[in-house]
Amino acid sequence: EYTDDTALIPKNSSVIVRRIPIGGVKATSKTYVISRTEPVSGTSKAIDDSSASISLAQLTKTANLAEANASEEDKIKAMMTQSGHEYDPINYMKKPLGPPPPSYTCFRCGKPGHYIKNCPTNGDKNFESVPRIKKSTGIPRSFMMEVKDPNTKGAMLTNTGKYAIPTIDAEAYAIGKKEKPPFLPEDPSSSSEEDDPIPDELLCLICKDIMTDAVVIPCCGNSYCDECIRTALLESEEHTCPTCHQTDVSPDALIANKFLRQV
Numbered sequence: 466e467y468t469d470d471t472a473l474i475p476k477n478s479s480v481i482v483r484r485i486p487i488g489g490v491k492a493t494s495k496t497y498v499i500s501r502t503e504p505v506s507g508t509s510k511a512i513d514d515s516s517a518s519i520s521l522a523q524l525t526k527t528a529n530l531a532e533a534n535a536s537e538e539d540k541i542k543a544m545m546t547q548s549g550h551e552y553d554p555i556n557y558m559k560k561p562l563g564p565p566p567p568s569y570t571c572f573r574c575g576k577p578g579h580y581i582k583n584c585p586t587n588g589d590k591n592f593e594s595v596p597r598i599k600k601s602t603g604i605p606r607s608f609m610m611e612v613k614d615p616n617t618k619g620a621m622l623t624n625t626g627k628y629a630i631p632t633i634d635a636e637a638y639a640i641g642k643k644e645k646p647p648f649l650p651e652d653p654s655s656s657s658e659e660d661d662p663i664p665d666e667l668l669c670l671i672c673k674d675i676m677t678d679a680v681v682i683p684c685c686g687n688s689y690c691d692e693c694i695r696t697a698l699l700e701s702e703e704h705t706c707p708t709c710h711q712t713d714v715s716p717d718a719l720i721a722n723k724f725l726r727q728v
Contacts, residue, residue: 525550572597598622601629610635667728669693670708679725685709688722695719 467474474480519527519535524543527533533540562580570577573584573594586592601609601621609629612620618638619630669676671693678691684706689697695716698704703712 679722680719681722683718684711
């Protein structure tokens with residue numbers, strides 16, 4: 466018998482372990498046979514007793530599973546059931562609606578006592594629903610204009626029981642919406658014809674457009690777009706100037722035209 470917890474058990478020895486309840490409570494003991502065949506960890510085999518245990522349904526309702534008289538496997542199953550009970554789909558099902566409050570009126574027929582989905586006029590093709598009128602809650606009275614006909618477009622019911630529409634809406638309804646037909650040819654603008662033509666000094670001799678990053682070529686002193694003249698010189702075999710046709714003009718010899726760049 467080993468009474469010291471720090472005692473070393475010889476290798477390849479069989480030990481009978483007995484569990485004694487705390488407090489001297491008499492209970493059926495469980496016996497484990499441990500075979501020390503491995504130096505680090507051994508295999509254990511439990512001999513279950515035939516003690517009476519409560520059912521799994523009763524175990525799931527137990528608050529303290531540690532003190533319950535049940536097997537460890539049943540306790541684990543009960544713990545898993547208790548932890549997932551809040552996520553049961555039954556808790557997320559819509560509850561049936563009760564009777565509507567006395568102040569509720571059906572939005573279809575305008576009568577109290579039932580919701581719109583339970584309205585007796587549902588499916589009746591000859592029934593014309595009552596038009597719903599919004600209330601002017603939150604809109605100042607100075608922004609409203611009183612109307613007599615409740616069928617006026619945008620009419621709202623005020624706190625005094627009269628009908629009114631916002632002033633800005635009344636002005637918009639009076640003007641109306643002017644829609645432009647699609648795919649209509651645009652009228653040529655006369656302003657472009659009246660504008661002064663662009664001077665030739667500002668046009669590139671290659672692209673015939675306003676010069677971008679104007680540069681001066683040293684051979685003839687003409688100005689071009691930086692990209693246009695560089696491309697023309699690099700694409701020619703002998704780096705020929707497009708105006709005076711002088712050869713061996715290097716793109717690195719181009720000079721920035723600061724005056725035209727500031728125009």
